[in-house]
Amino acid sequence: MPSRDQHELLQGALNQINEFVAQYAEANSYDVVLGTTAGGNVLYGAEYVDITDEVIEGLNASYIQ
Numbered sequence: 001m002p003s004r005d006q007h008e009l010l011q012g013a014l015n016q017i018n019e020f021v022a023q024y025a026e027a028n029s030y031d032v033v034l035g036t037t038a039g040g041n042v043l044y045g046a047e048y049v050d051i052t053d054e055v056i057e058g059l060n061a062s063y064i065q
């Protein structure tokens with residue numbers, strides 16, 4: 001298990017990478033950037049692509065029925 005210092009360094013590097021990917025995607029008109037990371041596979045997604053609220057509403061509605 002990484003030490004606290006190692007975790008902070010790693011998190012700092014990941015933050016820089018994520019910021020770069022977001023800027024690169026926006027500058028090149030990409031809507032979604034996929035990759036392999038410890039936190040998941042979507043490195044960047046334009047806000048309009050995020051359907052989380054609609055999915056939650058649909059799930060909640062399906063439990064009510």
